[in-house]
Amino acid sequence: MTDEPRPAVPGDEQRSPDLTPPPAAEASASEMLGAALGGAAKRAGLDPAAGASTGHVVWAAMGGWRGVLESVLPGLVFIVVYTVTIDPETGDGDLWLSLGLSVGIAAIFTIARLIAKQPITAAIGGLIAAGVAAAFAAFTGEASNNFIPGFITNALYGTAFLVSALIGWSLIGLAVGFLMGEGTAWRADKRKRRVFFWLAIAWASLFAARLLVQLPLYFADNVTALGTLKLVMGLPLFAPLVAVTWLAVRALYPHRDRAGGTSQE
Numbered sequence: 001m002t003d004e005p006r007p008a009v010p011g012d013e014q015r016s017p018d019l020t021p022p023p024a025a026e027a028s029a030s031e032m033l034g035a036a037l038g039g040a041a042k043r044a045g046l047d048p049a050a051g052a053s054t055g056h057v058v059w060a061a062m063g064g065w066r067g068v069l070e071s072v073l074p075g076l077v078f079i080v081v082y083t084v085t086i087d088p089e090t091g092d093g094d095l096w097l098s099l100g101l102s103v104g105i106a107a108i109f110t111i112a113r114l115i116a117k118q119p120i121t122a123a124i125g126g127l128i129a130a131g132v133a134a135a136f137a138a139f140t141g142e143a144s145n146n147f148i149p150g151f152i153t154n155a156l157y158g159t160a161f162l163v164s165a166l167i168g169w170s171l172i173g174l175a176v177g178f179l180m181g182e183g184t185a186w187r188a189d190k191r192k193r194r195v196f197f198w199l200a201i202a203w204a205s206l207f208a209a210r211l212l213v214q215l216p217l218y219f220a221d222n223v224t225a226l227g228t229l230k231l232v233m234g235l236p237l238f239a240p241l242v243a244v245t246w247l248a249v250r251a252l253y254p255h256r257d258r259a260g261g262t263s264q265e
Contacts, residue, residue: 030169030184037171038178046242047179048249061242062235070109070126071235078102079227082143086224093223095143099134106130143223147230151211151218158207165200172199176249192252199245206241209233 041047045060052060062068081101082093106127129149137146164171168187173196177186186192210233217226 028184030174031178033171034174034178034183037175041175042179046246048176048246048253054243054246057246058239058242062239066109068235070106072231073109074102074106074126074130075227075231075234077105078146079224079231082227083224093143095137095141098143099137099146103127103130103134142221144218144221144226147214147218147226150230151215154207154210158204158211161200161204161207165197165204168193168197170196170200172196172203172245172249176252180253195248195252199248202241202244206237209237 045052045057063070078098078101082095082098085094085097086092106129110124110127133146133149136148137143161171164174170193173186173192174184176196177183186196210230213233214226214229217229
């Protein structure tokens with residue numbers, strides 16, 4: 001560190017003499033959003049600075065075996081039980097049994113994490129999702145309405161990624177900028193902006209594809225096909241896109257970590 005005086009910056013006169021960082025209220029919306037997204041990505045094991053292998057990152061993003069089961073099993077049980085209990089005369093399955101077992105399994109996962117004193121965020125999220133979906137179906141008496149919350153989630157996520165790409169503030173770029181310690185400086189790099197644009201478009205396309213394929217089955221009231229395709233278009237598509245995103249980001253920052261050093265290959 002040198003003893004040369006730092007150039008004056010507008011607003012310095014309002015700061016304390018010890019040059020502490022400005023209050024959080026002064027941070028821009030993009031910086032706060034980037035910090036939130038980056039923090040979530042880091043907690044999920046998606047930190048490019050960590051130097052982890054692609055397979056390890058994808059597995060961590062899915063939550064390991066426990067995360068996979070928490071994500072897949074409630075929906076799988078619902079669709080299997082509903083399908084095997086379909087009455088040939090009415091064409092309807094046992095809705096209450098299907099919902100009860102689905103929510104019950106989600107609750108068991110949450111209780112198991114509590115007993116093991118493990119992080120319960122994912123399990124609680126799964127339990128809430130299962131409960132909300134069950135409520136939609138239970139209150140209407142239509143099994144297909146169990147999938148409405150998923151449609152809403154895909155629409156919101158897809159729209160957010162698409163809009164962020166089109167306005168030049170890719171959500172992927174905001175998250176990576178925080179993780180790599182460069183904030184929004186990536187927007188001055190045409191290559192990074194282009195990569196982050198297409199990554200956001202790719203994620204928006206995933207959510208849009210789910211809606212395009214599943215909504216017609218919903219309106220056709222084909223619960224079995226709808227439930228099956230929801231599972232197929234879930235983790236099996238999520239995992240490869242996580243891998244592509246990870247590899248693209250690592251290619252943009254091949255020799256850097258958040259502190260500006262070298263990454264571990």
